[in-house]
Amino acid sequence: MNTAGNSNPIQKGISRPKPNPKWGREEEGEIFAQNVKRFRQKKLSEDDFRRFRLQHGAYSSRLQMNYSMVRIKVPSGEISPEQLEKIASLSEAFSIGSAHVSTRQNIQLHWVQLEDVSEVMTGLVEAGLTTREACGNTVRNVMCSHFAGVCPDEKFDSTPYAKAIARFFIRNPMCQNLPRKFKINFACCSNHGLARIADIGLVPEIKDEIRGFKIYLGGGLGAASFIGHLLEEFTPENKILPTCMSIIRLFDRHGNRENMARNRMRYLVHEMGWDKFQKLVIKERSIVEMTTASYTTKLFNVKAEEETRPLPKAANTKLVKLPILNERVTLGSPAYERWLHSNVVPQKQDGYFTVFVTLAAGDIAANQLRILAEAIREFSAEGTARNTPQQNLAIRFIKSDDMHDFYNRLASIGLANPGALTIASAVGCSGTTSCNLAITNSHRLAKEVEYKFLELGLDTDDDLRDSTIKISGCPNSCGQHEIATIGFFGGASRIGTTMAPTYTMLFGGSAGEQSELGKAIMRVPAKRVIDTIRKIIEIYKQERSDSETLSQWINKIVRGDGTGKIKNIENMKVMLTPVVQLPPEEQDPDLYRDYGNGTKFSAKTAKGECAA
Amino acid sequence: MTIENASTSKIDTKEDITKIDENHNYQLPIICDVDTLRVLIKKEEVRVVDVRKAEQYTQEHIPSAVSLPLSQVLEKDTPDAILDILQNLGVSDKMPVVIYDDTLGALAARVAWSFQYVGHENTALLEMTFTHWKNIGLETETKINSFPAKRHSLNINPRIHADASYVETAKEQPNKVLVDSRERLNFLTEHIPNAKNIPYTMLGSNGSILRRPEEIKRYVENRGIPLDAEVITYCGSVGTLSGLTYFALKSAGIENVRLYSKSFREWKSLGKPKEEFKDANYWDLSAD
Numbered sequence: 001m002n003t004a005g006n007s008n009p010i011q012k013g014i015s016r017p018k019p020n021p022k023w024g025r026e027e028e029g030e031i032f033a034q035n036v037k038r039f040r041q042k043k044l045s046e047d048d049f050r051r052f053r054l055q056h057g058a059y060s061s062r063l064q065m066n067y068s069m070v071r072i073k074v075p076s077g078e079i080s081p082e083q084l085e086k087i088a089s090l091s092e093a094f095s096i097g098s099a100h101v102s103t104r105q106n107i108q109l110h111w112v113q114l115e116d117v118s119e120v121m122t123g124l125v126e127a128g129l130t131t132r133e134a135c136g137n138t139v140r141n142v143m144c145s146h147f148a149g150v151c152p153d154e155k156f157d158s159t160p161y162a163k164a165i166a167r168f169f170i171r172n173p174m175c176q177n178l179p180r181k182f183k184i185n186f187a188c189c190s191n192h193g194l195a196r197i198a199d200i201g202l203v204p205e206i207k208d209e210i211r212g213f214k215i216y217l218g219g220g221l222g223a224a225s226f227i228g229h230l231l232e233e234f235t236p237e238n239k240i241l242p243t244c245m246s247i248i249r250l251f252d253r254h255g256n257r258e259n260m261a262r263n264r265m266r267y268l269v270h271e272m273g274w275d276k277f278q279k280l281v282i283k284e285r286s287i288v289e290m291t292t293a294s295y296t297t298k299l300f301n302v303k304a305e306e307e308t309r310p311l312p313k314a315a316n317t318k319l320v321k322l323p324i325l326n327e328r329v330t331l332g333s334p335a336y337e338r339w340l341h342s343n344v345v346p347q348k349q350d351g352y353f354t355v356f357v358t359l360a361a362g363d364i365a366a367n368q369l370r371i372l373a374e375a376i377r378e379f380s381a382e383g384t385a386r387n388t389p390q391q392n393l394a395i396r397f398i399k400s401d402d403m404h405d406f407y408n409r410l411a412s413i414g415l416a417n418p419g420a421l422t423i424a425s426a427v428g429c430s431g432t433t434s435c436n437l438a439i440t441n442s443h444r445l446a447k448e449v450e451y452k453f454l455e456l457g458l459d460t461d462d463d464l465r466d467s468t469i470k471i472s473g474c475p476n477s478c479g480q481h482e483i484a485t486i487g488f489f490g491g492a493s494r495i496g497t498t499m500a501p502t503y504t505m506l507f508g509g510s511a512g513e514q515s516e517l518g519k520a521i522m523r524v525p526a527k528r529v530i531d532t533i534r535k536i537i538e539i540y541k542q543e544r545s546d547s548e549t550l551s552q553w554i555n556k557i558v559r560g561d562g563t564g565k566i567k568n569i570e571n572m573k574v575m576l577t578p579v580v581q582l583p584p585e586e587q588d589p590d591l592y593r594d595y596g597n598g599t600k601f602s603a604k605t606a607k608g609e610c611a612a
Numbered sequence: 613m614t615i616e617n618a619s620t621s622k623i624d625t626k627e628d629i630t631k632i633d634e635n636h637n638y639q640l641p642i643i644c645d646v647d648t649l650r651v652l653i654k655k656e657e658v659r660v661v662d663v664r665k666a667e668q669y670t671q672e673h674i675p676s677a678v679s680l681p682l683s684q685v686l687e688k689d690t691p692d693a694i695l696d697i698l699q700n701l702g703v704s705d706k707m708p709v710v711i712y713d714d715t716l717g718a719l720a721a722r723v724a725w726s727f728q729y730v731g732h733e734n735t736a737l738l739e740m741t742f743t744h745w746k747n748i749g750l751e752t753e754t755k756i757n758s759f760p761a762k763r764h765s766l767n768i769n770p771r772i773h774a775d776a777s778y779v780e781t782a783k784e785q786p787n788k789v790l791v792d793s794r795e796r797l798n799f800l801t802e803h804i805p806n807a808k809n810i811p812y813t814m815l816g817s818n819g820s821i822l823r824r825p826e827e828i829k830r831y832v833e834n835r836g837i838p839l840d841a842e843v844i845t846y847c848g849s850v851g852t853l854s855g856l857t858y859f860a861l862k863s864a865g866i867e868n869v870r871l872y873s874k875s876f877r878e879w880k881s882l883g884k885p886k887e888e889f890k891d892a893n894y895w896d897l898s899a900d
Binding site: 033037061063089093094095097110113118360363431432433443444447594596 | 891897
C-alpha cells in the first residue's frame with residue numbers, strides 16, 4: 001500500500017505519518033486464542049471466560065454465544081489511515097465487511113466468530129490498536145472532543161492529556177476489577193464534548209497561566225442518569241493524575257459490588273451525597289499525592305503524547321471562500337453547497353476546515369474505509385481522522401482550496417451525504433442488530449430517520465440545525481437518548497391485544513458543560529417515530545417566536561414557558577396523541593412490527609454483559 | 613506489493629523445477645507461484661488456462677494462455693464434457709495446467725476442481741489474479757492461442773465430490789465436517805445444519821488468492837476441525853467460492869476434502885433442512 005510519503009507529489013497533507021501508538025500487545029491475541037480453546041474444552045468456566053473475554057474487548061452477540069462484537073478502543077478518537085485500512089481488512093475477513101462507529105469513539109466489528117477474535121486482535125496490534133479493556137469492569141475508552149486541537153473556543157488541546165490518562169490506566173492493576181465500568185471524557189471547551197455524562201469529565205481551563213481542568217464527577221447515562229458535579233473551580237494539571245487515581249480508588253473501595261443495577265459510580269455519589277463524596281476525593285487525593293512513587297507519577301506522561309509533527313497554524317494558500325454557515329441552502333441547492341453547509345466547519349487555524357463524513361448510524365463499509373484512508377493521507381494536513389460520538393468521522397485540517405476535490409473523492413464512494421451536523425444525522429446504538437439487551441431495532445430506525453430527513457432536505461433548515469435525534473434500543477442509553485433534543489429509547493407495549501415495538505420519547509436533553517437530561521414525554525410506536533418528529537417540527541413552525549430554533553422552543557415547552565397554544569408538555573402530548581395512535585392490527589399489521597422484521601414482534605433479550 | 617517482495621517468499625525455483633515425472637512433466641503444487649509459472653511458460657511445458665470472460669481474454673492475457681470462460685465449463689458440467697474441454701485445449705494426462713482468473717481465484721478454483729475430478733491431477737491455481745499479475749508489471753500478450761488436441765484418459769475421482777444425498781448423510785456423521793464458505797451474514801441467515809462457517813473472505817490476503825497454509829490451518833484448527841476429518845465445502849450457487857475453499861483446505865493439510873458443487877442453491881431447491889437464525893436484525897448493520 002502506498003503510504004504517500006514526502007516524495008509523493010500529490011500529497012497535500014503534511015508528510016510524516018503518525019507513529020504507531022502501540023496501544024496493543026502482541027501476546028494478548030495468543031492468550032485469547034488459548035483461552036477460547038480452554039473454554040471450549042471446559043477447562044475454563046463460563047464465568048471466568050466471560051470476564052476474561054470482556055476485559056479483552058469482546059462482547060457476546062445477540063442470542064448467539066458463538067459470535068462476538070469486537071470493540072476496538074480508539075483513545076481520544078484519533079485514528080490513522082493505516083488503522084482504518086487494517087480495520088477494513090479485518091472486517092472483510094472476519095466480520096461482516098462493515099465497521100461501526102460507536103457513541104464512545106470505539107469502532108466495533110460485529111458477528112465475529114469467537115474462534116476468530118484472536119485473529120482480529122493480532123491484526124489490530126500490527127496497526128497499534130487494541131481491544132483491551134474496551135468492555136468489562138475497567139476504565140473504558142478515554143474520549144476526547146473531536147474538536148480538540150482545532151476548536152476556536154478551547155483553552156488548549158486536551159488530546160495529549162486524554163491519551164496520557166488512557167495510557168496510564170490501560171492494563172493498570174488498580175482498575176482491573178472495578179465494581180463496574182468507568183468512563184472518562186475530555187472536552188475541548190464548554191460547548192463541545194460529553195464531560196458531564198461521564199464518571200470523570202474534564203474541561204480544559206487556564207488559571208494564572210497554568211493549565212488545568214474543570215473536573216466533573218459522577219455523571220452518566222443509563223436506566224437512571226445523572227449530570228456530573230464540579231469537583232472544584234480549577235484543578236491544575238499537576239493534580240490531574242492524583243485526582244483521577246483517588247476517584248478510581250474511592251470507587252473501587254466504596255462502589256456497590258452487590259447490586260449490579262446500581263454499581264456505577266454515579267449511584268455511589270448519589271447515595272453518599274455530593275458533599276461527602278467531594279470531601280472524600282479531596283482527602284483521598286492528598287493521600288495519593290503523598291504515597292504515589294515518583295516512578296508511578298512519571299507513567300502519566302503528557303509530553304510523550306504531544307504532537308511532535310509540525311501542524312500548520314494557518315493555511316498559506318489563497319483562501320477560497322466557502323459558503324458555509326452564512327448563506328442559506330435549500331433542497332434544490334447544488335449537492336456540494338448543501339454538503340458544505342452541513343458538514344464543514346472552520347477551525348481556529350485560518351484557512352483550515354474540519355469535514356464531517358456522515359455515516360448512517362455509524363456504519364461504514366470496508367471499501368469505503370480504504371478510499372477514505374487514502375483521501376485522508378492526501379488531503380488532511382494532520383493525516384488522521386477522529387471518530388465522533390455522533391457516529392460520524394471528522395477529517396480535520398482540510399484546506400479551503402482542496403475542499404471540492406476532497407468532496408469529490410468522498411462522493412465517489414458514497415460518503416458525501418450532507419447533514420452530519422444537523423438534525424438529520426440521527427444516532428442509533430446497535431439495537432437488535434447485535435445487542436443482547438436490545439428490545440427494538442434502534443439502529444435501523446436511526447438510518448430510516450436519516451434517509452427520510454435527507455430526502456426531505458431537513459438538513460438545509462437552519463432552524464433545526466442545533467437539534468439532535470438520538471435513539472437507544474433499550475433504556476440503557478448507549479444511543480445517548482437523554483442528551484438529545486428529541487431522544488428515544490426502545491421498549492415493548494401492548495397495543496390492543498398485540499405487543500408492538502415502541503419508543504419512549506424524551507425532550508430537551510443537551511450535551512456540553514451545560515448538559516441537561518431529557519424529560520420523558522410519551523410512548524411512540526416504532527413505525528410512528530418519523531411521523532411524530534415531523535409533527536413536532538410542524539407544530540414548532542406554527543408556534544415559535546421569531547428566530548427561535550427548534551431546540552430552544554422545545555426547551556421552553558419542557559420548562560412550561562410556551563407562549564403560543566402549546567405551553568407545556570401536557571399540551572404537546574395532546575397535539576401528538578393522534579399521530580401515535582395505531583389502527584387495529586388487522587388493518588395494517590406492518591405498523592405492529594419493528595424495522596427490519598417481516599414477522600410478528602416479540603421482545604427477546606438475554607442477560608447483558610456490561611456488568612459481568 | 614512490489615515485484616521484489618512478490619518473489620522473495622517463494623520456493624526456490626531452481627530446486628523446485630526438478631520435480632518432474634518420468635515424462636519430464638513438472639509436478640505442480642496446489643498453488644503455482646509466479647516464478648515457477650514463468651519458467652514453465654518459457655520452456656513451453658505448461659498449459660495456462662484463462663477462465664475470465666472471452667472478451668477479457670481477447671484484450672490481453674498471460675503469455676501462452678488459452679481461453680476457457682467458466683460459463684463454458686458450467687454449461688455442460690459432465691465428466692465427458694470436461695474431458696472434451698481438456699482434450700481440445702491440448703492437455704495430455706500428465707501435463708501441468710495452471711489456471712487463473714480475476715475473481716479472487718474462485719473461478720479458477722472451480723475449473724481446477726473439475727479438471728481434477730475427471731482425473732487431471734496436475735492442475736494448479738496461479739497464486740494471484742490477472743489484475744495483480746499486471747499490477748506488478750509482469751508480461752501479457754494479445755495473441756489468441758490454440759494447441760493441437762491431445763488424448764486424455766477419463767479417470768473420475770469420486771472422493772473429491774459430494775452431492776446432496778451425500779451431504780445429507782454426512783452432516784450427522786462424527787468425523788465429517790461441512791464448511792460453508794459464504795459470507796457471515798448469509799451464513800447467519802440460513803445454512804445446512806451443523807455447518808461451520810469459513811467465509812471465502814478469510815482465504816486471500818494482500819494480492820494472494822490464498823493466505824499462507826499455516827494461517828489457514830490455524831483458522832481450521834481454531835474451529836475444532838481435525839486435520840484428519842473429511843471436509844465437505846459448499847457455497848451459494850455453483851461451487852466457485854467453495855472451490856477456492858476446497859484448495860485452501862487442501863493447502864492447509866486436510867487430505868480428505870470434497871466439493872458439494874451444486875451447493876446451497878440446490879440444497880434449498882430440494883427443500884432440505886436448514887438452520888436459520890432470526891433473532892437479530894444483523895443485516896441492518898451493513899453499510900453496503
